[in-house]
Amino acid sequence: MSYKKFYQHFLRAHEGKLHMACHSHHFWPDITRQATLDYWDDSAKLSDHKWEYFFSQKIPALQRHIAKRLNLSDPEQIVFAPNTHDLLIRLLSLLDFKTKPKILTTDSEFHSFSRQITKLEEDSIVEVERLKTESETDLLNEIKLLSKSKSFDFIFISQTFFNSGRTITDLDQLVQLFDDHAIIVIDGYHSYMTKEISLKQIENRVYFISGHYKYAQGGEGLCFMTCPPSEQNPKITGWFAQIDALASKQGKIAFPAKAARFWGSTMDFTPVYRSLAVYDLFDAEGLTTTKIHRHILDLQNAFLDIISSLSTKLLDQSMLLNSAGDAQFLAFDLGSQEKANNLEKKLRQHDILTDSRGSTLRFGFSLYQEIKDFDKLRVIEQF
Numbered sequence: 001m002s003y004k005k006f007y008q009h010f011l012r013a014h015e016g017k018l019h020m021a022c023h024s025h026h027f028w029p030d031i032t033r034q035a036t037l038d039y040w041d042d043s044a045k046l047s048d049h050k051w052e053y054f055f056s057q058k059i060p061a062l063q064r065h066i067a068k069r070l071n072l073s074d075p076e077q078i079v080f081a082p083n084t085h086d087l088l089i090r091l092l093s094l095l096d097f098k099t100k101p102k103i104l105t106t107d108s109e110f111h112s113f114s115r116q117i118t119k120l121e122e123d124s125i126v127e128v129e130r131l132k133t134e135s136e137t138d139l140l141n142e143i144k145l146l147s148k149s150k151s152f153d154f155i156f157i158s159q160t161f162f163n164s165g166r167t168i169t170d171l172d173q174l175v176q177l178f179d180d181h182a183i184i185v186i187d188g189y190h191s192y193m194t195k196e197i198s199l200k201q202i203e204n205r206v207y208f209i210s211g212h213y214k215y216a217q218g219g220e221g222l223c224f225m226t227c228p229p230s231e232q233n234p235k236i237t238g239w240f241a242q243i244d245a246l247a248s249k250q251g252k253i254a255f256p257a258k259a260a261r262f263w264g265s266t267m268d269f270t271p272v273y274r275s276l277a278v279y280d281l282f283d284a285e286g287l288t289t290t291k292i293h294r295h296i297l298d299l300q301n302a303f304l305d306i307i308s309s310l311s312t313k314l315l316d317q318s319m320l321l322n323s324a325g326d327a328q329f330l331a332f333d334l335g336s337q338e339k340a341n342n343l344e345k346k347l348r349q350h351d352i353l354t355d356s357r358g359s360t361l362r363f364g365f366s367l368y369q370e371i372k373d374f375d376k377l378r379v380i381e382q383f
Contacts, residue, residue, distance in 0.1 A: 003295070003367040006281065011368060015279045017351040018376045023190070023329035023364035024215050028274065028305060039270045050177050050269075055243060056344035058272050065279040067223060068287060070208065074260045076167050079259035080224050084189065084209050085112040087225045089294050089337065091207060092116075092154070094183060094234035101126050101153040104146070108161040108216075110187060111332035126154075133161050136168050145175045150315070156181045158199075160190035165322035165331040167191065175202045185209060185345045192216060194328040195293050204228045215292075215328055218275030221268055226258035238265030287367075293366060300324040302371040303363065314343055331365040343383075350379045 002012060010027035018026065020233045046053050047094060063075035072078070081087045095101040107130045129152070131142050155178055168174055170357045171186060178184055184206045191197060192210035199208055208226040211217030231257045238262035242254055253263040282288075301324050308317060319332040334340045340356040347354055354363055 001295075001343070004370070005288075007368040010034060014353075016230075017353055018373055019368070020365070021353045021355045021365045022238065022366040022368075023214060023327070023362060026217050027368055028217055028219050029278055030220065031277045031281050032217075035273040036270055039273040042273075052271050053241065058269065058276065062272060062276055065276070066226075067284075069193065069197070070226065071200045071236045072203055073200065074258070074273055075226075076260070077203065077226050077259040078221060078224050079227060079262045080267075080272075081262075081264050082221050082223065083112070084110070084187070084223045085116065085213060085296075087209050087223060087262065087323055088113055088116065088156075090234040090236045090264070091183065091185060091225075092120075094232050095126075095153060103154045103157045104126045104131070104143075104149065104152040105129075106131045106133050106139070106158070106161070108163050109156060109158055110162060110189060112189055113156060113187070128327040133164065133166055136166065136170075138176070139168070140174065142279060143174075147177055147179075151179055152182050154185070154268070156185045156187065158187040158190065160188075160194070162190055163331070165190075165327035165329055165362070166199065167322070167326045171197075171199070171206075172201050175205050183288055189214065190327055190329075193289055193292070194296070195325075196289050196329045199226060206366055212275045212278075213273060216275060216277045218271055220271065222271035222275055225259065225262060227262060229258070233261050237261075238263060240265055240267075254259065276327070289369050292367060296328055297325045298372075299365045299369055299371060300330060301378070303330070303365070303374050305375050306377050310378065312382055314383055315361075315380060328366070330364045332361045332363075334359055334361055346383050347380075350376075352376060352379075 006029045007027050009030050028301060042053065043050055060075065060078070062080070066078050067075040103126050105117065105128065117126065117128055121128045129146070131139055132137055144295065157174070159166070159171065159347035175184055186206050186208045188197065188208050188210040191278070197318045199206065205224065205228055207228065208221065211223035213220045235254070239255070241256060241261055304317060306322060315332060319334060321331040321333055334343060336359050340359050340361045343361055344354050344356045354361060
């Protein structure tokens with residue numbers, strides 16, 4: 001089945017091109033255009049009273065959509081921010097920096113986290129241990145060994161790694177490896193909406209962060225975090241966290257219950273409207289995460305069949321870092337950044353849009369692709 005009918009605006013703007021950078025910049029469904037206008041109209045109509053409407057109607061609807069897709073028992077476990085860095089800063093503010101917190105992470109985390117945590121490390125504010133992500137088994141075994149001799153205060157690990165597409169398939173097992181006192185953060189940016197995820201068994205233990213810029217298809221400006229029950233409140237806090245008490249007497253800083261304690265401050269709600277429109281569209285069309293995953297898997301297998309049939313040494317399956325179905329992109333290690341950049345450039349010159357990270361060339365897959373689109377890849381034999 002073709003789903004291109006839902007993406008006509010973006011496809012027309014890229015006519016003649018094969019967009020395979022959807023893991024980086026995903027096209028938006030057409031319905032998000034009207035959603036953008038709806039936000040403008042509601043802002044004009046409600047003016048000073050729009051916040052009450054957003055928080056009583058739009059936010060709960062969005063929480064329910066996400067909770068359903070993550071198998072959470074309570075939608076109010078979810079809070080939002082314009083980006084994951086905002087959420088990260090509020091999480092880090094839970095730590096006691098007088099004791100130089102110990103942080104465990106990997107060498108394959110998103111750029112804002114890596115940059116932020118490296119800066120804190122350079123200034124001797126935190127201690128950081130980074131694990132390699134060659135395979136899920138090796139990673140879990142290394143954590144088991146470390147846990148016998150070290151204790152960590154803050155753990156940050158991706159479910160699907162951006163630079164390889166490798167994936168941790170058993171989050172429950174991962175969480176069991178850490179001390180009860182540790183703050184555990186799972187970065188789900190490259191896993192959310194690509195495969196079924198159930199946080200049911202670990203929802204009282206982990207913070208799960210993700211966003212709508214990629215596979216949730218609502219565009220930039222809207223990330224979220226699921227929060228376990230806790231009496232800890234962030235030191236970095238904004239007025240949204242006390243929106244219900246603005247008219248009360250000012251005094252000791254009060255915090256709401258559940259995830260709302262992590263709210264920040266004023267943000268644009270356009271992406272809230274866009275994302276709600278996408279979720280509603282998917283529900284109306286029966287596009288479950290499982291159904292999307294099956295479509296992507298069919299595309300990836302067809303793509304790999306074509307790659308295997310090519311008479312070229314520039315790209316073959318021996319370079320593949322992950323397997324079909326692991327992520328919504330396939331990652332090829334070309335051996336050097338120069339080779340990856342050169343092939344990306346040649347593909348772009350022939351209207352095939354990909355992206356690279358270091359020596360890795362990534363090909364992304366989406367609902368707005370069809371198997372027949374990949375015939376365009378045969379041009380690689382001419383390079």
